[in-house]
Structures are given as structure tokens and as C-alpha cells.
Amino acid sequence: xxxxxxxxxxxxxxxxxxxxxxxxxxxxPSFAESICLDILAILPSHQQALISLLLARTDQFDHGLxxxxxxxxxxxxxxxxxxxxxxxxxxxxxxxxxxxxHELCSHANxxxxxxxxxxxxxxxxxxxxxGNDDAILRWNACARVLMHNPEIRPLPDAEFQPITGE
Numbered sequence: 322x323x324x325x326x327x328x329x330x331x332x333x334x335x336x337x338x339x340x341x342x343x344x345x346x347x348x349x350p351s352f353a354e355s356i357c358l359d360i361l362a363i364l365p366s367h368q369q370a371l372i373s374l375l376l377a378r379t380d381q382f383d384h385g386l387x388x389x390x391x392x393x394x395x396x397x398x399x400x401x402x403x404x405x406x407x408x409x410x411x412x413x414x415x416x417x418x419x420x421x422x423h424e425l426c427s428h429a430n431x432x433x434x435x436x437x438x439x440x441x442x443x444x445x446x447x448x449x450x451x452g453n454d455d456a457i458l459r460w461n462a463c464a465r466v467l468m469h470n471p472e473i474r475p476l477p478d479a480e481f482q483p484i485t486g487e
Contacts, residue, residue, distance in 0.1 A: 326359070326362070328359075328362060328363055329359050329360065329362075329363060330363075331363060331364070334360055334363075334364065334367070334370075337356050337359065337360055338356075338360065338369055338370060338373065340353075340356055341353040341356040341357055341360075341370075341373045341377070342373065344356065344377075345373070345376060345377055345380060348380075350376075350377040350378070350380035350381050351377075351381065353373060353376075353377040353380075354374060354377040354378060354381070356373075357370045357371075357373045357374035357377060358374065361374065365397075366397065366399075368398065368399055371394055371397050371398055372398065372403075372407065374394055375391050375394040375395070375398070375407055375410075375411070376410075378390045378391040378394070379391050379410065379411055379414040379415075380414075382414055382415055382418035383418050383421060383422070388411055388412075388415050391411045392408075392411060394407075395407060395408055395411075401448050402445050402448035402449055402450065402453075402456075405441050405442075405444040405445035405448060405456075406441070406442070406445040406455065406456055406459075408441040408444075409438045409439070409440075409441030409442040409444075409445060409456065409459060409460075410438070410459065411438075412434050412435070412437040412438035412441060413434070413435060413438035413459060413462075413463055415434045416430070416431045416432075416433075416434030416435040416438060416463075416466075417431075417466075419431040419434060420466075420470075420473070428472050428473045428474065429474070429475055429476040431473050432467065432473045432474055432475050433475065435463045435466060435467055435473070436463075436467075438459070438460075438463050439460050439463050439464065442456040442457070442459050442460040442463070443456075443460065446460070
């Protein structure tokens with residue numbers, strides 16, 4: 322079934338962004354995603370809407386949404402620091418989704434995802450604006466998860482199949 326979506330007005334963007342954030346906080350990320358898509362339909366490079374869209378998609382990793390859906394937003398985000406930071410966030414949230422699902426190899430996949438997140442956060446740290454330590458805070462959070470959960474470790478190379486963005 323196909324519907325022609327109705328465009329929102331430019332004047333409604335600020336309130337729509339507030340609603341998207343509210344839906345994310347209410348654990349309704351698919352509604353937040355829909356609102357972001359409505360904003361981006363009229364303002365394709367709106368940075369706050371792109372970031373909210375990426376976050377709403379990462380909020381859905383536990384419900385089967387893939388990393389690729391969030392990663393496709395990354396090239397649209399302006400700034401090398403921002404792209405590195407949000408790449409780290411995608412990997413970190415993927416790692417936590419694996420940890421919650423307790424699937425076969427989930428601990429190894431969690432390890433791989435968190436270590437990849439840490440690499441991206443280190444890249445962001447090198448690019449960060451003065452006074453912005455967000456990447457350090459996220460790196461430390463990943464490190465603490467790994468330090469406090471000894472079961473999260475890589476499998477021997479012969480057994481390990483790393484997760485991909487698919």
C-alpha cells in the first residue's frame with residue numbers, strides 16, 4: 322500500500338524535534354524516527370534531525386534494526402569529530418544490544434563492538450573541540466563494561482566471526 326506523505330511546515334520543525342526527543346525518552350524510537358524523516362523531507366541536511374534519526378535508529382537495535390540503518394546517516398553529519406563520535410556510539414549501542422540478547426557468541430560480539438566503539442571514540446578525542454570530553458566519557462564507559470564483565474572477551478581468532486554493519 323502506498324500513501325503520499327504530507328509535508329510539515331518549516332515553522333513546525335522546532336516543535337517536531339522536541340517531539341522526536343520526547344518519543345525517544347518514552348522508548349518509542351520508531352515514532353521519533355518517523356518525525357525525523359518528516360523534518361528531513363523538507364530540510365535534508367538539518368543536523369539536529371540527522372543526529373536524532375541516527376540515535377532513534379540505534380535505539381531500535383534490540384528490535385532487529387541493523388547497524389547499517391544508523392551508519393547510512395553518518396556521511397550526512399557534518400564535522401569529522403561528530404562523525405567519529407557517532408560512529409563510536411553506533412558500535413557501543415550495538416555492543417550493548419548483543420549483551421542484552423545472550424545469543425551464541427554474544428560476549429565475543431559485545432567485546433568486538435565495544436572495542437570498535439573505543440577506537441572511534443579515540444579518533445573523536447583527537448578531533449574534539451576544546452572543553453568537549455564526551456568521547457572520553459563514552460570511552461571510559463565502554464572500558465568499565467569490559468573491566469567489570471570478564472565474560473566479555475574475544476574468542477580465539479579461529480572461532481570468532483566479527484559482527485558487521487548489516
